[in-house]
Amino acid sequence: MERRLHLGGSQGRPAGGATWDTFLRTIIYVFVAVVLSLAIGYPVAWYAARHAGRWRGLILVLLVLPFWISYLMRMFAWTNLLAENGYASRALNALSIDTLFQKLGLLDGSDWLGGQHIAVILALVYGYVPYLILPLFAALDRIDQRHIEAARDLGASPAGAFWRVVVPLSKTGTLAGIVLIALPMFGDYYTPDLISGSPKTSIMGNAINGYVQGGPDKSLGAALTILLSAFLLVFMLYYLRVVRADQRAAAGVA
Amino acid sequence: MSATTSAPATTPKARVTLRERVSNPWGRPRFLALTTWIYILWSLVPVLLAVRFAFNSGRSRTSLQGWSLRWFWQDPTLSVFHDPTLQAALKHSLVLAALVMVIATPLGTALALGMRRWTGPSAGVANIVLLLPLVTPELVFAVGMFLLFTTAFGFIGLGTTAQAIGQVTFTLSWVVLIVRGRLATIGREVEEAAADLGAPPLHVVGRVLVPLLLPAMAASLLVSFALSIDDFVVSQYLASGADTTTVPMRIYSQARGGPTPALNALATIMLVVSLLAVVLAYVVYRALTRGEDQGSAVKQLAMDVG
Amino acid sequence: MSEGDIRLVDLVKRYGDVVAVNGIDLHVAPGEFFTMLGPSGCGKTTTLRLIAGFERPDEGRILLDGTDMSRTPPHRRRVNTVFQSYALFPHKSVTDNVAFGLRYQRATKAEVKRRVAEAMAMVRLEDYGHRRPAQLSGGQQQRVALARALVLEPPVLLLDEPLGALDARLRLDLQVELKRIQEQLEVTFIYVTHDQDEALTMSDRVAVMRGGNIEQCDEPRALYEAPETAFVANFLGASNLVPVAVGHAHGDGTQLGLGSFELRAETCALAQGADAVAMIRPENIRLEPHGTTGENRLPGMVEEVVYLGFHQEVRVRLATGTLLKADVSNDDDHVEHEQGDPVCVHMPPRHLRVLAADDAVPSAAAATPEQVPTG
Numbered sequence: 005m006e007r008r009l010h011l012g013g014s015q016g017r018p019a020g021g022a023t024w025d026t027f028l029r030t031i032i033y034v035f036v037a038v039v040l041s042l043a044i045g046y047p048v049a050w051y052a053a054r055h056a057g058r059w060r061g062l063i064l065v066l067l068v069l070p071f072w073i074s075y076l077m078r079m080f081a082w083t084n085l086l087a088e089n090g091y092a093s094r095a096l097n098a099l100s101i102d103t104l105f106q107k108l109g110l111l112d113g114s115d116w117l118g119g120q121h122i123a124v125i126l127a128l129v130y131g132y133v134p135y136l137i138l139p140l141f142a143a144l145d146r147i148d149q150r151h152i153e154a155a156r157d158l159g160a161s162p163a164g165a166f167w168r169v170v171v172p173l174s175k176t177g178t179l180a181g182i183v184l185i186a187l188p189m190f191g192d193y194y195t196p197d198l199i200s201g202s203p204k205t206s207i208m209g210n211a212i213n214g215y216v217q218g219g220p221d222k223s224l225g226a227a228l229t230i231l232l233s234a235f236l237l238v239f240m241l242y243y244l245r246v247v248r249a250d251q252r253a254a255a256g257v258a
Numbered sequence: 259m260s261a262t263t264s265a266p267a268t269t270p271k272a273r274v275t276l277r278e279r280v281s282n283p284w285g286r287p288r289f290l291a292l293t294t295w296i297y298i299l300w301s302l303v304p305v306l307l308a309v310r311f312a313f314n315s316g317r318s319r320t321s322l323q324g325w326s327l328r329w330f331w332q333d334p335t336l337s338v339f340h341d342p343t344l345q346a347a348l349k350h351s352l353v354l355a356a357l358v359m360v361i362a363t364p365l366g367t368a369l370a371l372g373m374r375r376w377t378g379p380s381a382g383v384a385n386i387v388l389l390l391p392l393v394t395p396e397l398v399f400a401v402g403m404f405l406l407f408t409t410a411f412g413f414i415g416l417g418t419t420a421q422a423i424g425q426v427t428f429t430l431s432w433v434v435l436i437v438r439g440r441l442a443t444i445g446r447e448v449e450e451a452a453a454d455l456g457a458p459p460l461h462v463v464g465r466v467l468v469p470l471l472l473p474a475m476a477a478s479l480l481v482s483f484a485l486s487i488d489d490f491v492v493s494q495y496l497a498s499g500a501d502t503t504t505v506p507m508r509i510y511s512q513a514r515g516g517p518t519p520a521l522n523a524l525a526t527i528m529l530v531v532s533l534l535a536v537v538l539a540y541v542v543y544r545a546l547t548r549g550e551d552q553g554s555a556v557k558q559l560a561m562d563v564g
Numbered sequence: 565m566s567e568g569d570i571r572l573v574d575l576v577k578r579y580g581d582v583v584a585v586n587g588i589d590l591h592v593a594p595g596e597f598f599t600m601l602g603p604s605g606c607g608k609t610t611t612l613r614l615i616a617g618f619e620r621p622d623e624g625r626i627l628l629d630g631t632d633m634s635r636t637p638p639h640r641r642r643v644n645t646v647f648q649s650y651a652l653f654p655h656k657s658v659t660d661n662v663a664f665g666l667r668y669q670r671a672t673k674a675e676v677k678r679r680v681a682e683a684m685a686m687v688r689l690e691d692y693g694h695r696r697p698a699q700l701s702g703g704q705q706q707r708v709a710l711a712r713a714l715v716l717e718p719p720v721l722l723l724d725e726p727l728g729a730l731d732a733r734l735r736l737d738l739q740v741e742l743k744r745i746q747e748q749l750e751v752t753f754i755y756v757t758h759d760q761d762e763a764l765t766m767s768d769r770v771a772v773m774r775g776g777n778i779e780q781c782d783e784p785r786a787l788y789e790a791p792e793t794a795f796v797a798n799f800l801g802a803s804n805l806v807p808v809a810v811g812h813a814h815g816d817g818t819q820l821g822l823g824s825f826e827l828r829a830e831t832c833a834l835a836q837g838a839d840a841v842a843m844i845r846p847e848n849i850r851l852e853p854h855g856t857t858g859e860n861r862l863p864g865m866v867e868e869v870v871y872l873g874f875h876q877e878v879r880v881r882l883a884t885g886t887l888l889k890a891d892v893s894n895d896d897d898h899v900e901h902e903q904g905d906p907v908c909v910h911m912p913p914r915h916l917r918v919l920a921a922d923d924a925v926p927s928a929a930a931a932t933p934e935q936v937p938t939g
Contacts, residue, residue: 048297051290066298072536073305074488076506077525081308083513084522090320091307117514134301184393191395194490194510201514209397216401217495229401240393244386450618451651453638455665455716465664469655 023211023228030207033121034189037128038182041136044129045181049140050170053147067141070134079198082127086116086199119202127199128192132185139184143177144170176246183243187236208232309529312522319519329523338523346501347508348524350418352531354493354504355486357422358429362482365426366433367475370441371463373434391428399428400495407496417498424492429485433478440474441467473546480539484532567629568594568719568752570615575624577610584610586776587624592754592769594719597746599755601763601799602773608756611773612722615754616645628720639668643720644713648728650705652697652712658684659693662712669716683715686745703734707741714745720752727762739766760800764788772796794922797843804849804888805841805927810834810918817913823884827860827911832918839921846891848915851878851899854906860913864888866905876901880909886928 052063070078085092093116096102105111110122117123147170155165171178193209206214212232215225312330316323326332331339338344369388376384391399407420414420444467452462490506497503503511505528512521572590576583585607592598600608613619615626617638626634633641644665652661662683666676684690687707697705706726713721723742727735743766746753757763763770764784771781772795780787780796791797794805810832811819818832820842827842834840854863864880867887875893878901882888888909892898901907921927 044297047290048294051287051294055287055290056294063294063298066302070301072484072488072533073529074490074506074509074525074532076488076490076509077308077529078305080509080513080521080525081304084308084311084319085304087320089318092304130301187393188395191397191491193397198510198513212397212401216404222405225401226405229398232395233398236395236398240390243393244389247389445649445651447647447649447651448653450616450638451645451647452653452664454616454618454643454645455712456639456668457665458637458639466653 026206026208026211029205030190030209033125033128033207034186036125037132037189038186040125040129041133041185042178042182045133045136045140046178049137049144052137053141053144064141067134067137071138075131076194076198078131079127079195082130083117083198086123088115092116117199117201119200119204121205123199124196124205124207127195128189131192131195132189135188136181136185139177139181140174143174143181146177147173176249180243180246183239183246187239187243190232190236305529308522309526311519312526314519314522317518319517319522329518329520330527333520336518336520338520338527341520343500343503344508344520344524347503347505348527350502351487351504351506351528354418354421354425355483357418358425358486359479359483361422362426362429362433363475363478366430366478367437367471369430370434370437371467373438374441388431388434391431396491400424400491403427403492404495415498416496417502420496420498421493421502421504424496425486425489428492429482432481432485436478436481437471437474440471444470473543476546477539477543480535480542484535484539487528487532487535568592569627569629570720570752570754571625571627572611572615573625573627575611575614575626576622577607577614577619578622583776585614585621588776588778590771590778590781592720592752594752595750597743597753597755597766597768599757599763599767599770600773601757601760601770603758603799605775606773607776608758608773609724612645612724612754612756615720616643616722617641642718643722644716644718645722645724646706646709646713646726648725650697650709652705652708654697656696657693658689658695658697658700658708661697661708662715664712665716679715680711683711686714686748687711687741702730703738706730706738710742710745714749714751718751720754721746723753723755725757728757735762742766764800772799790917791843791919794841794843794919794925794927797917797919798925802846802889802891804844804846805919805925806844806886806888807921807927808840808842808918810836810838810840812836818918820916820918822862822882822886825862825884827916828913829916829918830913834918834920840918841921841927842911843917843919844888844911844915846877846889848912849888849890850910850912851880851890851892851901852908852910853899854908856908856910858910860911860916862909862911864907864909866901866903866907868903869901880907882909888928 048067052060052067056063082092084090087093093102096116102111102114102116105122106114111120112118151169151173152165155169156162160168190207191209191212192207193213196205196207196210203210208228212225212228215221215228217225310322311319313325313327314323315326315328329337331337334340338348373381373384373388403420403424404416407414407416411420414423448466448470449462452466453459457465488506489504490510493502493504494507494510497507505524509521509525570590570592572588575585575588575590577585588607588611590611600611602608610619614621614634617633617636621634624634625632628642653664656664659680662680663676666679671679680693681690684693687710689704689707689711692700692704692708697708700708709726726742727738730738739762742753755763755767764787767784769781769783770787772779772787774795780792782790787796788800791800791803797803797805806822808827809821811821811826813819813832813836817828817830820827820829820832820840822842829842852861862882862884864882866878867881868879870877870879873894875891878890878892880888880890890909892901
């Protein structure tokens with residue numbers, strides 16, 4: 005079977021259409037998920053790094069815990085909760101959040117596990133935010149308290165000091181954390197499979213998985229994987245560079 | 259330091275006005291604390307509930323129904339102990355984890371030791387290759403492995419061997435990281451001292467390095483075990499059929515099919531086993547390094563500076 | 565062939581573009597306490613590591629008792645090292661640490677026991693055998709490191725700033741102990757330090773190093789009293805370095821020009837017209853009453869007096885603008901100097917050494933001559 009290395013697929017079908025849609029959907033999912041993860045992860049990391057006081061050890065252990073719980077298990081837990089009579093479904097119904105989402109067009113029908121974009125995105129957030137919090141924590145922890153004090157000394161309010169000193173200083177760590185969670189999301193197929201099960205929410209991972217595991221078009225799956233890798237290579241190399249620079253800086257100090 | 263800079267965001271002032279509280283929620287540690295604890299609850303409670311459902315006495319996976327161990331072994335057909343598919347998954351996961359643990363640890367340790375002396379541009383490349391599995395999306399890695407074992411390595415083919423090889427490949431990176439960290443603490447001077455006193459290179463490794471590396475190796479054993487148990491994508495892609503199914507794969511295939519709490523029970527068993535492994539890794543590492551003055555590592559670093 | 569003779573021939577070591585050791589020639593006699601002294605980066609530690617075998621030289625030879633060992637790996641060289649950070653094996657007891665190398669000398673169990681006990685007695689740690697390094701103080705760890713190396717009875721012992729991590733009091737005590745042990749065992753010690761006091765008090769000979777080269781290698785006294793370069797003069801003890809013009813030589817010495825004044829130095833190796841500094845130690849400057857006449861006497865004014873206990877440092881500004889530091893002892897018949905006093909500075913010819921000027925070494929800079937009385 006000859007393999008032609010263009011998006012036309014090995015059988016001449018313009019696979020571009022469906023695959024392009026999937027790609028766009030993936031970008032949107034990842035973008036939203038990353039933004040939400042930052043919104044949740046940043047304050048948590050900041051608290052753990054700066055204000056945790058005597059709870060710090062315990063909080064760190066609890067933040068690291070999800071690493072050692074199988075990702076599948078964590079998603080599986082949500083299938084229990086979001087099922088028709090699950091506690092989460094009931095709670096969301098009781099708080100009228102489901103009607104709110106329906107009005108906003110975010111929820112289609114009442115089955116959270118039935119092909120809902122919002123469910124998949126939130127599941128991605130749930131799954132990956134622990135991986136963001138730790139690098140964020142490391143970056144924020146490294147910031148010398150004296151920078152903040154200097155800013156306050158020069159007249160900045162607490163919020164001002166935060167935005168104008170802490171956020172810029174943690175930029176590298178934040179970017180590294182973002183790359184650390186965005187990359188796996190591009191290869192994720194099991195989250196939509198578990199939480200949605202509908203082709204409506206299929207993302208790049210699903211596409212590749214479908215081709216490689218599913219049908220005769222394995223080479224298309226392989227080709228897609230290469231394209232995805234090329235796309236991600238840029239980000240991977242950036243991440244590696246940040247990590248090595250950090251290591252070198254740490255070694256230079258010591 | 260002037261009197262105005264007394265730990266600004268951490269000491270709450272005597273009377274905080276409502277306006278201040280609203281206008282700057284970020285500065286208030288209380289708000290942050292609340293966010294953090296809510297996050298932690300949100301992060302862990304679903305899993306705790308899933309574990310709790312494993313102890314349901316009824317068939318429900320969505321509501322609490324009493325306490326029972328039926329799903330673990332009492333139920334004659336559906337419990338983990340009696341259901342052949344669930345049992346097989348459990349056994350296979352443990353076998354695979356044992357294989358990976360026993361292969362990756364010595365291999366990774368030898369790799370870390372061997373890479374010490376490697377300098378020059380090729381060493382940089384080797385470093386990147388080593389770190390690559392840690393940043394590669396699992397799917398990309400798994401697809402690559404899958405294609406490898408269905409083409410060039412077709413003589414090995416898919417199955418337990420392939421699964422083991424695939425898992426060992428990315429576990430190696432972790433082991434090397436752990437061992438390297440420990441090597442850095444040990445420092446180069448003990449090696450030089452041993453050689454200086456007459457020990458040939460093999461003796462330096464055997465009499466000095468390996469004994470000092472035991473904590474790292476113990477930790478690596480346990481970490482590899484935990485990583486293998488939790489792995490999903492690689493094992494799924496390299497599986498060859500029903501008898502090469504692992505627990506995560508079993509959860510994945512049955513989760514949407516209206517399973518009984520036996521699935522929860524299976525997942526709970528794996529959870530407990532892998533958490534135990536990690537806790538043990540930490541405890542053993544600390545216990546084995548207690549005889550040492552950890553401060554001397556700091557002293558050593560300080561001396562290298564001055 | 566005597567034991568413990570070390571000879572370095574044209575030794576060169578480069579790290580990329582940096583030349584750490586720049587063609588050194590050195591001879592250490594058996595039983596000598598030899599020190600390499602210099603600021604950090606001067607190549608002394610690198611040289612030591614080359615002798616130990618932890619680095620390979622790029623060029624040159626390292627000869628132990630006549631045999632070139634530059635290609636021999638460290639475990640086969642008959643030299644042992646005491647590290648700055650002690651490098652004790654944390655997982656072994658003190659006794660096991662000390663006994664470590666004896667295995668490679670094929671000593672019997674009884675022999676091992678005896679030699680370890682002797683070594684421990686020599687460093688006065690007899691009762692500490694069962695302890696772990698973590699349970700010892702810095703000074704004790706250092707002594708274990710010493711015992712561990714000496715138990716092997718090497719002809720040469722290398723010591724890399726072994727006292728650097730210890731406090732001053734302990735350092736003095738251990739210096740005495742090290743010297744005592746070295747004399748007792750008659751082992752060649754090659755010692756590296758940046759502390760000039762340490763070097764001067766303990767060594768038979770010192771090599772002062774700078775930028776990968778040996779500036780001067782001599783007995784401590786000679787280094788102090790007859791330094792050959794401005795760097796050595798400045799590194800060992802206080803000195804005044806006065807920029808002068810080298811004049812003509814004659815039977816009794818050489819004329820030097822300092823501004824409008826003339827000085828005579830008894831010895832001068834530099835040619836007429838060379839860029840030079842005259843070096844005189846503060847304790848050799850005589851402060852005489854203002855107006856005293858005679859050769860090598862210049863007028864000056866006391867700028868500052870620093871009381872130092874049993875002596876004082878009197879800083880005098882010469883008519884030429886040069887600032888000199890004179891060291892005056894506070895014994896019963898000294899003259900009290902006060903700020904602003906005019907005084908006559910006498911620099912006896914035999915204490916003046918003429919050295920090549922060196923931009924990297926600070927000299928007694930000339931200042932504006934406004935505040936100086938003339939004549």
